[in-house]
Amino acid sequence: MNSSSMRYLSAQGLHNLARNRLMTLAGIGVLTACLVITGVATLFAANVNSLVAYLGSQNETVVYLDPAADDTTTQNAYTAIMAVPGVKSATYVSKQDVLDEYKSYMEEYADLWDEFQNDNPFKANYSVVVDDLDNMQTIQAQLETIPGVVKVSAPVEMTSIFVKVQHVVTTAGYVLVAVLAVVSIVVISNTIRLSVYARRKEINIMKYVGATNAFIRWPFFVEGVGVGLIAAVLATGIVLGAYYGLTNAAGTLTGFWQTLLGDSVVPLSKVWYWIAGGFLLGGGVIGGLGSVMSVRRHLDV
Amino acid sequence: MITFDHVSKTYPSGNHALEDLSLTIDKGEFVFVLGKSGAGKSTFLKMILREEIPTEGTVTVAGHDVAKLRKSEIPYFRRQMGVVFQDFRLIPTLTAYDNVAFAMRVTNVPEKKIKERVPYVLELVGLGDKCGSYPEELSGGEQQRVALARALVHTPQLIIADEPTGNIDPELSFEMMELLTAINSVGITIVVVTHEHQLVHRFRQRVITIDHGHLLSDTPAGEDFKEAVLK
Numbered sequence: 439m440n441s442s443s444m445r446y447l448s449a450q451g452l453h454n455l456a457r458n459r460l461m462t463l464a465g466i467g468v469l470t471a472c473l474v475i476t477g478v479a480t481l482f483a484a485n486v487n488s489l490v491a492y493l494g495s496q497n498e499t500v501v502y503l504d505p506a507a508d509d510t511t512t513q514n515a516y517t518a519i520m521a522v523p524g525v526k527s528a529t530y531v532s533k534q535d536v537l538d539e540y541k542s543y544m545e546e547y548a549d550l551w552d553e554f555q556n557d558n559p560f561k562a563n564y565s566v567v568v569d570d571l572d573n574m575q576t577i578q579a580q581l582e583t584i585p586g587v588v589k590v591s592a593p594v595e596m597t598s599i600f601v602k603v604q605h606v607v608t609t610a611g612y613v614l615v616a617v618l619a620v621v622s623i624v625v626i627s628n629t630i631r632l633s634v635y636a637r638r639k640e641i642n643i644m645k646y647v648g649a650t651n652a653f654i655r656w657p658f659f660v661e662g663v664g665v666g667l668i669a670a671v672l673a674t675g676i677v678l679g680a681y682y683g684l685t686n687a688a689g690t691l692t693g694f695w696q697t698l699l700g701d702s703v704v705p706l707s708k709v710w711y712w713i714a715g716g717f718l719l720g721g722g723v724i725g726g727l728g729s730v731m732s733v734r735r736h737l738d739v
Numbered sequence: 740m741i742t743f744d745h746v747s748k749t750y751p752s753g754n755h756a757l758e759d760l761s762l763t764i765d766k767g768e769f770v771f772v773l774g775k776s777g778a779g780k781s782t783f784l785k786m787i788l789r790e791e792i793p794t795e796g797t798v799t800v801a802g803h804d805v806a807k808l809r810k811s812e813i814p815y816f817r818r819q820m821g822v823v824f825q826d827f828r829l830i831p832t833l834t835a836y837d838n839v840a841f842a843m844r845v846t847n848v849p850e851k852k853i854k855e856r857v858p859y860v861l862e863l864v865g866l867g868d869k870c871g872s873y874p875e876e877l878s879g880g881e882q883q884r885v886a887l888a889r890a891l892v893h894t895p896q897l898i899i900a901d902e903p904t905g906n907i908d909p910e911l912s913f914e915m916m917e918l919l920t921a922i923n924s925v926g927i928t929i930v931v932v933t934h935e936h937q938l939v940h941r942f943r944q945r946v947i948t949i950d951h952g953h954l955l956s957d958t959p960a961g962e963d964f965k966e967a968v969l970k
């Protein structure tokens with residue numbers, strides 16, 4: 439396709455956008471709505487993932503060591519713990535550290551705790567951070583088999599709930615995105631179909647004068663991609679604008695809510711390019727696919 | 740130029756449009772195709788344009804067996820011929836110039852060549868002064884001449900006219916036929932499907948009649964066409 443033909447056909451596509459004003463607006467409106475819902479679902483899923491990861495990191499697994507374990511056993515236990523897949527870090531906490539921690543919790547009973555200075559009943563342990571919450575139960579079982587380990591205390595039930603919530607949200611997000619993508623393609627396809635119907639005579643003439651299918655498709659492709667990109671820009675503005683407001687509001691939270699949400703909210707700076715890029719790519723691809731699907735039927739002349 | 744060799748066409752509905760039709764149209768010939776409604780004339784034209792392929796037999800146009808053309812080859816095959824329709828098929832939102840230029844623009848012709856060629860062909864069909872007119876500002880005869888200019892713009896070897904005078908006044912019909920005769924005189928093959936016997940008698944070109952999908956008669960140019968064959 440030479441440049442003058444490309445310019446002519448692209449101009450025809452843009453001209454169609456203006457000519458079929460109402461349908462173009464309807465197409466842009468519906469596609470924008472679909473993209474906004476997709477964006478909200480994606481950000482929601484990203485934040486649930488972030489929250490689950492945050493809560494997981496706050497619930498440490500404690501690996502208690504045998505009080506009779508010598509230094510070598512303790513050191514070997516560390517190596518074995520770190521070798522378990524899914525373990526991110528392990529920090530040694532001595533018997534004295536545990537006693538000091540309890541003392542700091544209840545300073546008014548410091549004298550009482552002093553009784554334990556010579557007969558410390560606590561066990562030395564490793565405080566383990568797990569970054570594979572899906573396999574918490576397996577990790578716990580593996581940790582229990584390590585020589586020198588007497589008990590493993592892991593927040594298996596709590597983690598299991600988080601992980602289930604995470605899976606439900608992620609799956610629902612995927613389903614929603616897939617359904618909305620199909621809906622969007624159908625909407626764009628119908629918008630372009632009306633444009634194709636209005637220009638069926640031109641398509642027919644094009645076929646008889648020897649235009650190739652690529653030439654015939656191009657103006658409709660430009661029209662579809664145009665609708666998709668306009669909707670993408672609008673949806674990006676709406677979603678990122680609203681998210682900016684939400685993240686700002688989260689920053690003003692205090693107390694429990696600040697601890698729970700404030701620290702786990704995915705910052706705008708980490709998601710804006712994914713949302714904008716995803717919308718532009720998604721809008722363009724959906725617009726292009728929808729238009730190609732509508733023209734295909736008219737090409738068999 | 741065109742050869743139908745024992746061609747039959749049966750549509751999926753079971754309609755036998757053509758049955759064992761054999762004929763040859765040589766390069767540079769002017770041929771009228773006559774037949775009643777439903778005789779098979781449209782299918783005959785669709786085969787030449789490679790809109791349809793035969794169920795049996797072979798159709799060869801400009802050296803191409805139409806059934807063997809790949810889909811990607813069809814547009815280039817069609818650029819060797821020009822088509823004129825009864826209803827003109829002009830784009831109402833484009834001027835006469837742009838309607839003709841449209842055929843070149845959608846076939847990848849550079850704008851410089853379009854600017855040279857379009858005024859020339861419009862002049863050729865007598866519409867040099869109507870370049871800027873829209874179809875609705877033109878008479879039926881003028882619109883058909885724009886359609887003819889569009890058919891001529893690719894310098895085709897063959898022009899197919901499907902009832903080209905069906906929507907224009909009788910006197911303009913003669914003008915259109917004279918124009919086609921002039922085009923034929925430079926060696927372009929012309930196939931005109933018509934039902935206007937007056938034109939056929941007046942121009943004394945070769946006349947092929949089709950009836951119920953069969954070749955009913957084939958009257959050579961210069962001989963009197965006997966209407967009795969159609970009755």
